[in-house]
Amino acid sequence: MPGQFRGQLAEKSWQTADMVKLTLRVSRRWPGFIPGQHVLLTLEHNGKNLPRPFSICSPLSLWHSQRQIELCCKVQHNGAVTPLLAQLTAGSRVNISAAQGAFSWQQPARPxxxxxxxxxxxxxxxxxxxxxxxxxxxxxxxxxxxxxxxxxxxxxxxxxxxxxxxxxxxxxxxxxxxxxxxxxxxxxxxxxxxxxxxxxxxxxxxxxxxxxxxxxxxxxxxxxxxPALLAQSTDSISGQYQVALQSSTSQQVFSAQANQSLLQSAEQQGLNPRFGCRIGVCFQCVCDKISGQVRDIRSGALSGHGSEQIQLCISQPVTDLVLKQ
Amino acid sequence: MVLSNEQYQALAQELDGLKQQVQAQLGEADARYIRRVLLVQRISAISGRILLVLGFITPWLWGLGVLLLALGKILDNMEIGHNVLHGQYDWMNDPLLHSRRYEWDIACEAGSWQRTHNVEHHSYTNIIGLDRDFGYGLLRLSNDFRWRLRNLWQSGTYLLLSMLFQWGVSYHELAGQRVFFGKKKANRQTQVSDSELKKAFFGKGVRQLVKDYLFFPLIAGPMWLWVLCGNLLANLIRNVWTSTVIFCGHFTKQVYAFKPEDCENESRGHWYYRQMLGSSNFTGPTWLHILTGHLSCQIEHHLFPDIPARHYPNMAKQVQAIAAKYGTPYNTGSFLRQYSTVFWRIMRYSLPGGKSAVKAL
Incomplete structure (x- = not known):
């Protein structure tokens, strides 16, 4: 699959009551990682691919010597995806993305x-x-x-x-x-x-x-x-805006709630835009905003009014919008 | 007007309800199904190509190879390509099966097809002057078009179109935009520039030609001519099959066409109604439905283009009941019966006169 690499679960161990450590044997094509980076692990539930980001917790040496990485994942028992991790068994096949993220130890020579x-x-x-x-x-x-x-x-x-x-x-x-x-x-x-x-x-x-x-x-x-989505209090925001989502082949219009991400609103109205991690890290749901203003759910920051790229999963509408995917 | 506004509204509600009911069931079974079709498609295409080369053992193997390759191409174009490009599997969030990513084994570039088919044909189905799929600008299929001399030999044109169908589909958008020939329309809306259209047309077309008629024959070495002819034949079978299926979907005897002025500002119920009248089904066993990409349920496809097609045969029973309730014609019959009426239509309207297909709304 494009942008995806195969992994096989070698071992699963519970670190704590709700933290599970997955040891994955990763395909040779996987390009490696910088300590501090994360991967998107795609799980399938009810026919639907659900990618979620998880940080790699193992040292580089494990990857170099055995082509293995370890992910330490918190299982949210009422969540949609992480309970599926508990069902994985040794030998299960999973898909992971290339490592991504800029969090790394910059200057090891400094205290x-x-x-x-x-x-x-x-x-x-x-x-x-x-x-x-x-x-x-x-x-x-x-x-x-x-x-x-x-x-x-x-x-x-x-x-x-x-x-x-x-x-x-x-x-x-x-x-x-x-x-x-x-x-x-x-x-x-x-x-x-x-x-x-x-x-x-x-x-x-x-x-x-x-x-x-x-x-x-x-x-x-x-x-x-x-989930950064929960961090920002959105109770006080209300309203509804019209969003036109264009592609080269069609235009769909949906009404977006001001206190929800554009992705949630689109999905609730039966649209299926492409999505990934849903917390703003993987850039699968990037759209060109042609006009209108959005708020970044994580920081509360307002965008400009003009043309720029936004991620549907972490953007709330502030005005009516025209988007192009 | 045939139905009252209230009836249109009720019709829309019932059909929307049916759609939601099926949408709620989508899940693992659908994912498993489409992946299994994908697997069968790949096995048949690959084994077909291998058997073409093994024709030196006995030509029967070559013959089997042609059939398997044709089957691979038909599955790729119909049950997989057509349906994936309609966005039927977008909910899976699988990059391999997403309408924005899929590219199929046919001369027409996926994006160009989505613009002409999904937008033009599916929004304006059978509206004279807006849906160019009604006759493809080549055939006169009702008395709503002026008779011209060239219509006299349109059965030959039809035969050629069928045999070269993939190129017809590929050229369809360029023809509509008058890229090479004809006077550009004054109120023409361009989403895509002429140069992009040309690039997509030639780019994809050349890629297909190189693949089927240069690359595979070359790697077959001394069997190159067998492979080349095999590919030609497989493409031909696919072309004739797809064109036949599609003609059965909209050009049967009892299909209706519409006038643009009757469809301005139409309601959802009105749109549904028009889709039911503008399409026709044919019956058959499950394997036939799969080979047509479930376009044998053209009516259901036109009502619910983004519902995974394997649900159409079941939905058909309910749609037919709804149609009966509102006294709406529901056009279905055996494959042979439907096709013979298509052929009759092509023959009849090659001569002047005849009836209008337009239903006043």
Whole structure:
């Protein structure tokens, strides 16, 4: 399939009650990855292809030596896709995309502080476990709800035991308030590069506090995790707009709710535009906006009125729109 | 007007309801089905091409190869290509089976076909002057067109069109836009420039010619002539079959045509009504339906062009019941009966006079 590579599940293990680690044997054609990147894993449910992004959590060495990668996935038991992961068995065939994403360890020679929360550990574990030449002290703050919720803890503890330049500190969210945690990150983070990955609310809090405490923006690197769609409160937005979706062969008109993504509105009215991850990372649903204005659901930022590319899955209408796919 | 506005509305509601009912069932069975057809298509095309070369053992193998290759092409064009390009499988979100990505084994580029077929033919079905598929600008099929001398030998034109059908389909958009010949229309709407049309026409056409008449014969070595003739014959079988099926869908005896002024600002119910009157079905066993890409259920296809075609035969029973309820003609019959009326129509209107096919609405 175009843009897709075959993988076979070699092993499945539960890291915690709701985090499953998939070890995939990947086709030789797969072009490899930079630690910190993610892939789209396509699962099929009821005849429908459902791609979702998952970060690679394994070190580069596993890929080089055995052509395997590991994905650590949080299973949302009431979700549409992740429960299917639980049904996969060793030998199941899956399709993955090439690795994508810009979150990576930029300058390993500079002191760095990694901050991971929950399933945000996955890309960071890959970065740390891939590192072979340690040049400077690096610490990882890993925030979880109790030790038993900490995925990938064993290999990281092993790394900390073997590598004197690396230190690991767990923060238990049941006992340490997020404000105290933020203060600690701000104190420790001075004059370091910061790599943040975790739920959006915590990331926003950390980011704001860090900038306020004087850390330069270009020293903060982060990957947003989890469904960004839920992050923005959209209750207060209402209204309905007409959207004309043109292609070279047809024009379809649908009415889009202001508090929903254009993709959701289109699908509710029986249209089937192409889609991918549905959280704005894979660019499968990109359209040319000819006219009109949209809001980015993740950031709340408003677009211009003119012609530009937008992603249907993370755009809400602010005016009537003309789109071309 | 034949139905009242309320009746049109009720008709639309019933047909919309039927559509939603089927849409809700779409799922794994449909995905499995289309992938199995894809598998059969590939097996027959590949084994057909291999058997063409094995003709040196016995010509029977070559003959079987021609039939298998023709079957591969027919499945690719009808049950897979035509239906995928209608967007029937877009819901699967499978890049291989998405209407924006699929390209088929025929001279006509998929995008050009979507513009002329999905847009022009399916929106304006059988409206005189708007749907050029009614006679393809070559044949006089009712007394709504002035008789010209060339209509006298239109049965020959029809035979040629059938044999070269893929090229007719491919040239259809360029003919409509008067790219090479004829005076450009004053109110012509161009979505695609002439140069793009030419590029698509020649690009895809040359690719097909090179594939069937240069590449495969060349790699067959000493069997090149057998392979070349085999490809020619397979294409011919496919052309004649597709053209026959399509002619049975709209040019049977009891099919109706419409006037543009009767269709301005039409309601959804009116559109449905027109689609039922402008199309005709033929009956047959399941394998026949599959070979026609389920265009044997042309009426259902025109009512629900984006519903996966394998559901049409079942929907047909309900559509027929709805048609009976509203006293709407529902045109169906055996393949041979329907085709003989098509042939009669072509012969009859090669001579002047005859009846108008227009139904006043």
């Amino acid at each position: 760095a502080l990694f901050v991971a929360a929950g399933s945000g550990i996955t890309p960071i574990a890959s970065m740390l476990l891939s590192q072979r030449h340690w040049l400077t002290p690096v610490s990882l703050y890993y925030r979880v709800r109790g030790k038993e919720q900490a995925a990938l803890l064993a290999p990281l503890q092993q790394l900390a035991a073997q590598q004197p330049l690396f230190s690991l500190q767990l923060s238990d969210s049941r006992f340490e308030h997020s404000d105290a945690f933020t203060r600690q990150v701000c104190t420790e983070g001075q004059n370091k590069q910061l790599y943040l990955c975790g739920p959006q609310a915590l990331m926003q809090q950390l980011n704001a506090a860090l900038v306020q405490s004087g850390v330069a923006k270009h020293n903060i690197f982060q990957e947003q995790f989890g």
